[in-house]
Amino acid sequence: MEKLKHAIQDDYDDSYSWCYGCGRLNEDGLHLRTGWDEDNEGNTITIYEPRKEHKAIPGFIYGGLLASLIDCHGTGSASIFLHRKNGYEPGDGKDAPRFVTASLKVNFLRPTPEGVPLKAIGVVEEIHPKKFRVTTEVYADGKVVVTGVVTAVVMPDTFIEDNK
Amino acid sequence: MEKLKHAIQDDYDDSYSWCYGCGRLNEDGLHLRTGWDEDNEGNTITIYEPRKEHKAIPGFIYGGLLASLIDCHGTGSASIFLHRKNGYEPGDGKDAPRFVTASLKVNFLRPTPEGVPLKAIGVVEEIHPKKFRVTTEVYADGKVVVTGVVTAVVMPDTFIEDNK
Numbered sequence: 001m002e003k004l005k006h007a008i009q010d011d012y013d014d015s016y017s018w019c020y021g022c023g024r025l026n027e028d029g030l031h032l033r034t035g036w037d038e039d040n041e042g043n044t045i046t047i048y049e050p051r052k053e054h055k056a057i058p059g060f061i062y063g064g065l066l067a068s069l070i071d072c073h074g075t076g077s078a079s080i081f082l083h084r085k086n087g088y089e090p091g092d093g094k095d096a097p098r099f100v101t102a103s104l105k106v107n108f109l110r111p112t113p114e115g116v117p118l119k120a121i122g123v124v125e126e127i128h129p130k131k132f133r134v135t136t137e138v139y140a141d142g143k144v145v146v147t148g149v150v151t152a153v154v155m156p157d158t159f160i161e162d163n164k
Numbered sequence: 165m166e167k168l169k170h171a172i173q174d175d176y177d178d179s180y181s182w183c184y185g186c187g188r189l190n191e192d193g194l195h196l197r198t199g200w201d202e203d204n205e206g207n208t209i210t211i212y213e214p215r216k217e218h219k220a221i222p223g224f225i226y227g228g229l230l231a232s233l234i235d236c237h238g239t240g241s242a243s244i245f246l247h248r249k250n251g252y253e254p255g256d257g258k259d260a261p262r263f264v265t266a267s268l269k270v271n272f273l274r275p276t277p278e279g280v281p282l283k284a285i286g287v288v289e290e291i292h293p294k295k296f297r298v299t300t301e302v303y304a305d306g307k308v309v310v311t312g313v314v315t316a317v318v319m320p321d322t323f324i325e326d327n328k
Contacts, residue, residue, distance in 0.1 A: 020218050020226040028217035053192035054184050056264070062184040063265045064235045068228025100220070100275075101227045106268045 002047050002117065006090035007033030008080040009072075016098040016155070021072035032069060034076030035090060037121060044077035044122040044134075050114070061112040066146050070106055070136050073120040074150025075099040078132035081124040082154070099132070099152040112138070112145040130154040166211050166281065170254035171197030172244040173236075180262040180319070185236035196233060198240030199254060201285060208241035208286040208298075214278065225276040230310050234270055234300050237284040238314025239263040242296035245288040246318070263296070263316040276302070276309040294318040 009022045009032070017025045022032040030048065037045035046069065054065040078099045080090060088094045112118065122136040131153050138146040173186045173196070181189040186196040194212065201209035210233065218229040242263045244254060252258045276282065283303045288296055295317050302310040 016221055018222055019220050021228045026217060026219070028215075051192075053190060055190070056183050057180055058182055062232075063268065064185045064228065064232025067231035067235060067268055067270070068226075071228045071231060101272055103272065104227065104231055104268075104270045106231075108265055108267065111264075 004033050004035035004045070004047070007035045008076050008083060008090045008096050009033050011083070011090055011092075011094065011096040012079075012098055013095045019072065021068050022076060030068065030072075032072040032076070034073055034080060036080065040121065042123075044073070044080055044124065046073040046076065046120040047117050048120075049117040052114075055114060056111075059114055061114055061118070063106070063108055066108070066112060066118075066138060067104060067106045067148070069118060069120050069138065070146070070148035071101055071104050071150060073122055073136055074104070074134040074148070075101055075152045077122040077124050077134040077136075078150075078152035081126075081132060098155045100155045102131075102151040102153050104148065104150050106146060106148045108146055110143070110145050112140050116140050127151070168197050168199035168209070168211070171199045172240050172247060172254045172260050173197050175247070175254055175256075175258065175260040176243075176262055177259045183236065185232050186240060194232065194236075196236040196240070198237055198244060200244065204285065206287075208237070208244055208288065210237040210240065210284040210286075211281055212284075213281040219278060220275075223278055225278055225282070227270070227272055230272070230276060230282075230302060231268060231270045231312070233282060233284050233302065234310070234312035234314060235265055235268055237286055237300055238268070238298040238312070239265055239316045241286040241288050241298040241300075242314075242316035245290075245296060262319045264319045266295075266315040266317050268312065268314050270310060270312045272310055274307070274309050276304050280304050291315070
């Protein structure tokens with residue numbers, strides 16, 4: 001399976017790298033990784049091949065897994081976009097900004113087949129300096145199976161303390 | 165943790181019981197179970213305590229897991245609603261109708277704490293005899309942390325064959 005050399009999640013600070021979807025330190029997690037799409041300038045990409053248990057019914061992928069892919073692809077895409085705006089690229093060794101999801105919308109256009117890698121391709125728009133909209137298409141076997149929109153917000157420094 | 169006696173997923177036909185979110189036959193799955201809420205006539209309920217790995221950052225639950233909860237709670241709520249309309253209740257020993265998700269919207273209102281059971285409470289509306297809208301509020305520690313809307317459609321008998 002195609003693998004990104006540099007993913008933005010590789011540059012999240014350790015304390016923000018425990019996400020079940022995309023945290024590199026979460027042993028049981030999905031380890032979703034988001035980078036720039038080399039084939040489409042300015043687009044972002046996350047490639048993931050679901051595990052055998054991630055089915056809805058035999059032969060087809062579970063919607064919640066697809067929602068998870070769109071969620072972390074959304075926060076990762078917002079992060080890589082803002083990181084570039086700040087003058088950095090994944091792999092530069094500089095901590096990338098960490099986002100949280102404010103809202104998530106997923107449209108299931110057709111059943112997603114098992115046994116193939118899924119490619120989420122995203123486009124990022126800035127709504128506000130700390131708020132970004134990421135529109136994503138998920139491809140399986142070359143067809144768009146699912147689309148999604150994430151509104152992602154920069155995680156405040158006080159996120160953990162404020163919400164205890 | 166509170167446990168439902170009768171869940172609609174217990175009455176899905178075996179061939180539709182492999183869902184990662186709510187399939188009783190998926191060994192690695194979440195085993196989400198949806199029933200009527202005895203405290204709120206006509207509302208549906210799914211109770212789930214996330215696993216330790218289901219975090220976003222330490223202390224808080226992953227958004228994709230919350231989306232998964234809303235997804236299966238949505239299809240389960242549509243099923244239990246239509247099952248009652250057809251004259252049956254969970255536990256009657258009659259196969260329940262199986263739904264697929266057409267769309268899913270999730271609003272993350274506040275961070276969801278780890279270590280407590282989550283309660284998804286749903287209200288079902290019929291849009292069309294085969295299409296239902298399920299509006300859900302997820303509670304943690306008595307507060308609404310996430311809301312969601314699922315549009316669920318009766319799975320066609322030919323779903324598997326049509327999509328091969």
